[in-house]
Amino acid sequence: MTLWIKATGALKDRYSIWVAKLLPSGPCRNPDLEMVIIKATSHDEQCMDYKNVQRVFKWLRTSPLYLQPLLYTLSIRMEKTRSWVVALKGLMLIHGVFCFDLPAVQKMGRLPFDLSLFSDAYINPNRAWVYNAFVRAYFLYLDQKSAFVRVEATRESKSGGKEKEESVMEELQSLEKLLGLIDLLLQIKPRSPNMNVVLVLEAMDCVMDEVLEMYGKFSSRVHRAVSRVLDMGGIEEAKCGLDVVRKAELQGAKMTTYFNFCKDIGVLNVSDCPEIVRVDEKDIDELKRIREGRTMESDENDDDDDDDEKNGDCRAIVTVPERNQVGLKTVITNQWEVFDDDLIVMDGASVPLATANNNPFLDYSLSLVPYVPVSNSVLPDLIIL
Template identity: 35%
Template sequence: MKLWRRTAGAIKDKLSLITAADEKFTAAIIKATSHNDLSMNIENVQFIYRYLQSNPSSFKPIIRAVSLRVERTRNWTVALKCLMLLHGLFFSGIMAVDSIGRLPFDLSDFGKRKSRFSRTGRFNIFVRAYFSFLDERSILFYNKNMIRIEIIVKMQRIVDSLMRIKPIGETPLVIEAMEYVISEVVVINGHICRGFASFLSNVQSNMLEISSAEAELAMKIVAKSLSQREQLFKYFEFCRDFGVTNAHEISNFVRITESQVIVLDKLLHIAPELDRKAAKVTPVTAADMAEVDLVTTEECSNSPSDLISF
């Protein structure tokens, strides 16, 4: 049965290649996102990224080609590989990726018609969780009209989304996707660390005036940091047990320092009430804060390069 499925998938890929024979990057996308569930075709993935870097005008056609590939498939392997291909763009340094915004396809209902107990049910759940995170991430990096503290809040919501993506057995492709996820946690955590440290530094040096609402929001973020830290420890440990090799990065996550808490507490009490009413930031509700957490890292300088500048 498994051999038959692989043969059928290979036939579908060959038929797709025939119709895409006139476009190099479309053929590369099909090969990179084949029905083979063992791993991504790295050679073709790298070809796509190099092609984009040397031909910036091809960005939109490539995104359209990936979207079309997603919309035509009901196979979890193809859908997951398309998500991983797009995810890799965020690490590639290609600036145009920030112009995507909401993803041009919807996988929020992927495979829901099938029972979660079916052969592919758990993989479909994995695809939906991965899509939810990547869509949220893409929207955040597209919308830069936010103040620094809002960005930190949004990033912590992304960390929550990342932790909903959990490994399934020892399926090679899923483990490969989980390594992308763990790398993302480290990258986002680096942004949060640098952004929050810069925020406090500017406030302490009187270079940045903040309202009571912003100070209160920062305190709430700090208050959530302890539980978030414990969740991440457990999440990384869980991933390691399934063979996700880069999940050892958890050793870099630490609590917010006591001195930072003291600074925020003082700001909360000295910021005038008038500023609260005039604050540009929208007050965050209890429901919003239920999803907000903060984790920082001791080795921010070792994090990948910034995707958003604070």
């Protein structure tokens, strides 16, 4: 069965090359370039034809005008194929095109073909689903990256280039998109031991390079963005900054697991896991304070109130009239204010109620009967009477 699939794939490649020779050239077609693309994305599942891949890139380096026929030919081939081998090679080829710093590539936007529902038609469905998932995940990342690159290029062109600094919120939103792209990258992995073939491992080499590049960009920008938020002190910016920091912490554990997995399956160019982004706890606390709208003075007052409660410092609030003014004035004092009505006669001397009763909250001033203490008195026997 495998031999029949290989023979059928080889015949299809020859037929496609023969058709490319016969069709006339045009604005979107170049027969010579088309034949090279077909050879670079052949049905041979042994490995990638890097010789023809470099020939494709040579055409692109010669002139950016060859980008349009390249995308046209590759799109037609990707839309027609039902082979995971051809689809994966096409994705690796378009991945290499992103490495060219060309305005046409940056403004390309979404990929000109769709493999989000790709399904192989030549192998058993019980085996095909892992290859289908790999191709779909790889396509999803490249499609989102292409859209992200276009948005960044458009923003730079509108702002007059990279020399004009973007706003804090724009930078935070860009970091969120970078985190999303890294999450999509971490979803690209073989999901079966049977997938540890040369072509899949070569694709994983490209993915590993991409992970290191994208995470390096994020790491170099996140600390700067947090510092800008702390300097600016905006509530919305602080909320967005906290979301970025939390997502980065969760992604750090996934990154370590992913690199260990790639080492286990034998990816060649896998290196040690990059240093995980860590934000100081003080900066995180400061972001929370800004998000909640609290100031440093309010925090210090809260701390003082807590200290007063711990030390048992209870203060009375007394309202007294103020001279030449209408209204009352609130005075906070550590001593109880004693007025004449609060004095009682005890043993011939005036004693404050607070001292006599040891309870300043009992208002004896409202009583109409003066308080006269009784000493050495004997109550009569009411039963005998």
